[in-house]
Amino acid sequence: MRQEDPVATHAAHAVPDADTRAMRRAVELAARGLGSTSPNPVVGCVVTDAAGTIVGEGWHQRAGGPHAEVHALRAAGPAARGGTAYVTLEPCNHTGRTGPCAQALLDAGITRVVYAVSDPNPQASGGAATLRAAGVATEAGLLADEAEAGNTAWLTSVRLGRPHVLWKYAATLDGRIAAADGSSRWISSAESRADVHRLRAEADAVVVGSGTLHADDPHLAVRGIAGATQPLRVVLDTRATVPPAARVLDDAAPTLIAVADDLDEEATRHLAGRDLVRLPRDGHGIRVEALLAELHRRGVRSVLLEGGPTLAGAFVAAGAVDTVVGYLAPVLLGAGPAALADAGITTLTDALRLRITATDRIGPDLRITAVPATTPVPTAPKEH
Known part of the structure; x- marks a missing residue:
């Protein structure tokens, strides 16, 4: 049986439509795990029998549970023997809380494996090599861009050693x-606000600064999405000024308060019993890099940045914004704070250029999704 180079892109081959359809279905299945698999990736799998008929589907549903391949193989049963497995991520090759998926595919009698993205995690990679050594034909790269986009948070965390950061804002x-008087409820529509709850449900953590906390008293928990896993609510509160009655301190979701590491014990006494972390500051603000390192250590792989323009500016200046989602409302004000404050950019040649990846109508609003066109260069984080 012809075996493929594991790093060769699938585009180099004539790709049958059936392959593309099966992998696209696997990408769709993977998305069902968003918000519930961290710190693991989202993965989808489709199994076809020897004749090319789909006989099994699965996705990774929760950390510690069976992987996508196992779910799909269980659904396929004996029909998997002699068939093909389409997986959005290279089958794992290690034993953790579950066994290696490469071995599960071999045990099921799969004779061909097509995967979209190679596993960058050195602890789990090597599944393709194991499969090839056992005589299984392997092909890599089919719909890689789509699979990468769906798994961007986990891939960012593995490649950069920090959580993926999505900055969301709503603006006119x-x-x-x-407005100039500070009023902001509501610029965006009810449909856009509901969509933000979807973003929260897909994130491991939601971050705001003390300015937003005092101005808006946000709750930050997910509402209106059945079965959603509540994200960790994170407040960057350099001087420990969060009021005891703040809504973010209720029991609807866990909350972490990050304060400056040079505060004395008396300054944080009113937060006794809370999940509190002391982090270094740069000027008057928590260092963005230190915060992301702490969150990554806690297993956070995706962050939704919901703070105001000053906090957003600090993350942009630190080169720590991976995706921007802006909800633009058909409204004009002419005055009032802008969406982004000082980000250390003083000339147009230093502007952070973005590549728009999607534009969608959300009720009367326009949702724009964009990513940095080039890798941002970190500068000193700004105060917040």
């Missing part, structure tokens, strides 16, 4: 997030 068409 002229870029204002509030």
Whole structure:
């Protein structure tokens, strides 16, 4: 049986439509795990029998549970023998809380494996090599871009050693997030606000600064999505000024309060019993890199940045914004704070250029999704 180079892109071959359809279905299945698999990746798998008929589907549903391949193989049963497995991520090759998926595919009698993205995790990679050594034909790269996009949070965390950061904001068409008098409820539509709850449900942590906390008293928990896993609510509160009655301190979701590491014990006494972490500051703000390192240590792989323009500016300056989602409302104000404050950019040549990946109508609003066109260069984080 012809065996493929594991790093060769699938585009180099004539790709049958059936392969593309099966992998696209696997990508769709993987998305069902968003928000519930961290710190593991989201993965989808489709199994076809020897004749090319789909006989099994599965996705990784929760950390510690069976992987996508196992679910799909269980659904396929004996029909998997002699068939093909389409997987969005290279089958794992290690034993953790579950066994290696490469071995499960071999035990099921799969004779061909097509995967979209190679596993960058050195602890789990090597599944393709194991399969090839056992005589299984392997092909890599089919719909890699789509699979990468769906698994971007986990891939970012493995490759960069920090959580993926998605900055979300809502603004008028002229870029204002509030009126001159500070009023901001509601610039965006009810449909856009509901969509933000979807973003929260897909994130491991939601981050705000003390400015937003005092101005808006946000709750930050997920509402309106059945079965959603509540994200960790994170408040960057350098001077420990969070009021005891703040809504973010209720028991609807866990909350972490990050304060400066040079505060004395008296300054944080009112937060006794809370999940509190002391982190270094840069000027008057928590260092972004230190925060992300702490969150990564806690297993957080994706962050939704919901703070105001100053906090967003600090993350942009630190080169720590991986995706931007802006909800633009058909409203004009002409005055008021802009969506992004000082990010250390003083000339147009240093602007952070973005590549728009999607534009969608959300009720009356326009949702724009974009990613940095080039890798941002970190500068000193700004105060927040």
